[in-house]
Amino acid sequence: MQRREFLGFSIAAGLSAAGLPGCSSSGPLRFGIHPWIGYEPLYLADDFNWLPETVALRPGTSTTDSMEGLLAGALDGAALTLDETIRVWSRGLELVVVAVADVSAGADVLMVKPAIDELAALRGQRIAVELNGVSGIMLLKILEVAGLGPNDVTKVDLPVSQHADAWSRGEVDASVCYEPTASMIESLGGVRLFDSSDIPETIFDVLVVTRETAKKNSSSVRDLVRAHFAGLQHLVRNMHDSVYRVADRQGIAPDEVRSALATVMLPDLAANQRYLRAAGPIETMAGSLSRLMLAEGMIDRNPSIQRLSDPLFLPARVP
């Protein structure tokens, strides 16, 4: 199970029934995307026909689709988290981060029983975590901040969507999760001890393309990135309109969209320039993440990433 799938559940069935569009060998840039608040700008751009014909969105239900599509060569790019980017890279496919869609600022949370009042108290506790997802990364970071070793806690590897059930059964003392699981656990008596806003600029949702696509089809990559920023502009400037559109797609209430938007930072062009520059936050974080993931056995080999992000595809300005 992957992160960011809860929002997409409602439409997943429909899309699965329709089947993923066939993968054409040439033509437009095939970009895998799945529902997540940070990727909404691209969906909006698609709604308003701001995506030129050089880019074709390939909607999936979760990042699993995107990662496998990339590895199978069915996709030229995808919306992934930074750790997923590293996972794909470690499996031998070179990727380039061409835009940062969002930075988690509270979307990922650590829910604990009220008795646990500080991170150090996690020692010896049972923590529900989805190791093979961003939740796993979040836990690693939490342990890092708490100054605990991996074996100081009991990891209960569960898909995030099942954390609430496990909590209600009393099987876990803490859960690393995100909305809406977090709200469910909160209603079950859990408290928020820690969230991603405490570790700023750690959990990134990024737009990546394969190195080959970046080289051979750079104009399409530019079109993609430009469309993302056009959608972002609409999302921010026409919030009165966009919340309804996002709500409609994700099947939630407009107010929930507003609160979801509050848990992510949507970096604009200037911020993207800063993130993507050589040896910038993205590359620095990718370096530390891959060391961490290697140490934890999440990846088999160090992808030894030299150059991950490239700001060259960012437009000069948003139209």
Add this chain to the structure above:
Amino acid sequence: MNVRRFVISVLLLIATELMAIAEVNADETLTLGVFAYRPDHVLQERYQPLADYLSRETGIRIRLEVLNQENMSRAIAANRLDLFLTNPSHFLLIRSERSLTGVLATLVRRSRESSTASLGGVIFTRAGRNDIEHLADLRDKTIASPGVHFLGGYQTQVLELLDAGIDIRRVNLIRFLGTHDRVVRSVLSGDADVGFIRTSILEQLAQTDPDLFTRVKVLNRQRLAGFPYVVSTRLYPEWPLVALPHVNERSVRKIASALFAIEPEDDVALAIGIAGFSPPADYQSVEYLARTLRVPPYDQVPQLTWVDALHQYRLWVFTILVLVMLLVASSLWLGRSKRQLASEQRRLRQLIRSWPQAALLIQGGVFSDTNRASVDLLRYSSSESLIGKDLAVFSPEYQPDGEISRQKLASMLARVSEGQVEQCEWVLNRSDGTEVWVELTMAPVHTEDEPEALILCSLYDITRRKRAEQRQRLAASVFEYAREAIFITDNHGIVIDANDAYLAITGRPRNRAIGRLPPLPVDEGTGIFASARAQGFWSGEFASRRNDGEPIALAVTLSSVRGDHGEVSHFVGIFSDISRLKEQERKLRIMAHYDALTGMPNRVLFADRLQQAMALTRRQSGKLAVVYIDLDEFKPVNDAFGHEAGDQLLVEIATRMRAELREEDTLARLGGDEFAAIVMNVQDDASLESLLVRLLARVAEPAWVADHSVEVSASIGYTLFPQTGDLDGDQLLRQADQAMYQAKHRGRNRYVRFVEPSA
């Protein structure tokens, strides 16, 4: 500006200000203007509770005034309003006119349980209009709209359609009906095909007309979860409630707090049909829409100054400027190069035209351009006679080397076209029929990418040279083939060149001839060069020797050759071998003076000798005798034994007589059997007579001829010299002859002295 209006405005402003000051802390009244987007009475009814609520909560009397957009704008301009509630587009217009600061609050509309602070546009038609299903079907349809300043009733729809590729402002008939209700009625009655209204209107009307939604069809319906109204366009923030700047801050605060205090469940909220007021929304998106559609206040394109444009498009301006500069520079450069090229071409043309040597351009095998010299060379009057023709036209059929002119020309042109330079001598026919020798040079002047060969052909008149060459060849052949020896020496007489005849005559090999002196006369030697130098020539004959020692006689003429400055630079000598000539001359001389049979002097030489002897005798005062001898009975011998025998006899007798005479004496055969002798230094008669006796005796001796012994005798007459009279040789000989006849008469075989016959 209208002065009157301005004065009134100022007066009103002053009046209002005075009133405001007067009414501070007193019974204050503020006017709230509400935009009549629906019929006045509906709004009056709906918003009166709000005015009442605010009056109650703030202690300020709030008076409600429902106005359409024009009236509201006018009222605001006149400062008759203190607060107003209108749609965002209208607010933007007012804000731009009044430079208002901000919005107090944004209306949050309610629809049953849900509420929203967003509004949008609805595009609808009558249900059952099957011809109108999509936005694209709106083309050419009549559209009803409340007015251009209506955000949800016009602008949102226009933008949506613009995105769909339809600019209805250009292609459609749009009726502006003032309010949304009229639009709905117009569509329902069929006056208009399509209606534009804002969100919530249909829902409000449906409260009194429950089956309204069955009679209308909403186009381009947006699926927006949680949005309480049907909508065809994207959404924008709801209406703002704005306080004008002249309202004092305390009142504004009171009003704002009263507005935010409204809860959805409150009576006032329920009465107005709103959920309350939210903090001011961001109206940027509306501004963007107005700018995109160029509707007021953004309908006027701002007067862009150059400075603005420069600031805005600095990079572009700079780039274009640079490009223009580059363009200008390159144009100038091109122009200059073009001028240079043209002047170079002119110069080249002038060069060819005025070049004194004939030059022609050949294109496609025929002359395409000629210069003056070429026309003159061929003696035509103008270049038109040459252009368009080929060189063969002006050539004889055959060239001197025997080739056919046309074939030779064709092969040359082929080679030149391939890039070679051809040079040869060529004969041309002039217009007057004369021939002219030219040195023909053809060179390609086209570049490789030019498809047609362009060949420069230059003609150099070498007729004079050719003639000189012919003369020179002739001279050379004369030198080579002359029978006479010809040699050339330097000014010291040393041979520097000589012909074969020289070598043949002198017998010297060439290496021993060149670099040495030519044959010279023994006596004068190299003096002949001095003579030739002084007189211009020397000629003479002299004996020399061949290389093998054989003597030769040479007749030499030596001439001096003078250089440019008159000094003698060379000598040219001609000589011939005259050895044979000399021999013949000698033989002839012998033949003239001697008798061929006996080899004795003949009568001529005898006469000559006699003259000399007489002169010598006279000088020495001596004596000589002339003796005339005639053989007796010789004819019978001749007859009997033949001429040969006679000749033998004559030779025998002559030899005998000669033997009797001394060296200084002369014996000559005068002819036939007659001889004469000159006896020098006759001392006395006796010795002479003894000689004569001996002669007779010797003649008389028998001779053996033709196998026979023959005997003859002689009759001799003689005379002496000098005598008393002056005598010449002939007279002496005649005297001796006469005496001989005397001897014949006296019986032969005797001698008789001449005796002067007595007179």
